[in-house]
Amino acid sequence: GNGCTGYENIIDSLLSKRGDTVRNCNYTYRVCIDTSFISFFSNTFSSKEYTNERGNFRSVYLKGIGRIRNGWAELMNYCFDTLKGCVINGVLYGDTSTLVGINQLSTELPERFELYQNYPNPFNPVTHFGFRIAEFGLVKLTVFDMLGKEVAKLVNQQLQPGSYEADWDASAFPSGVYYYKLESGNFTETKKMVLIK
Structure with a gap:
């Protein structure tokens, strides 16, 4: 989920470039802040990192995998989630x-x-x-x-x-x-x- 009830957070293309804005749901936007390649699960993937308009939320997406990392901050508390493993189209x-x-x-x-x-x-x-x-x-x-x-x-x-x-x-x-x-x-x-x- 993305905090928007009734909406899915679908980013099926990694065509966005640094500075591009992605509408996340009816009332929030995400901005692409980084494009690179990441070594993850012993493979190299094209990646995009997004933040919200306040800069207190970040998420990283890999082409062919999806969202692998979330991080958010409220006051002085920081939380991070990282994908540990998955099966996609029968591939571990x-x-x-x-x-x-x-x-x-x-x-x-x-x-x-x-x-x-x-x-x-x-x-x-x-x-x-x-x-x-x-x-x-x-x-x-x-x-x-x-x-x-x-x-x-x-x-x-x-x-x-x-x-x-x-x-x-x-x-x-x-x-x-x-x-x-x-x-x-x-x-x-x-x-x-x-x-x-």
Whole structure:
């Protein structure tokens, strides 16, 4: 949102130049204050930065991605939001691990690593993954399409030993067969799942 009830903040072209004014909604305007290229998600994108007429709000847009950063100030308080990850047209950018839920179900020390079959399976659009971690370390739970292309990174963090559950909302993905892989230390296991819409 952009603070204008009933309006979307759509900037579908990065043709504006420094100093150009963009009507944001019925009562506010944004001014383009910077045009450049930004390295973001390990890629380089054309970018535009806008501010409002009072200069207390800034937003950055990338071509092909959309808004990646907001910053605003009121009195002496400053707030910033930055896009951490997203999936656009089936392409994963950045880290989407915080876009899903991960819950520690038990701190009981498992004897071994385990990855359970997702449930429900087939699913539409949300499914759940259960897994056990036997020792502290970096844990990755990743989803791949049938071609082996990574489409979602559900977990990518240090976890204590225990039993966990992670969720994946596949609303933005087409029907088909997907694979999910759990990696931690020397342990790797992959399982198959089916998204039906």
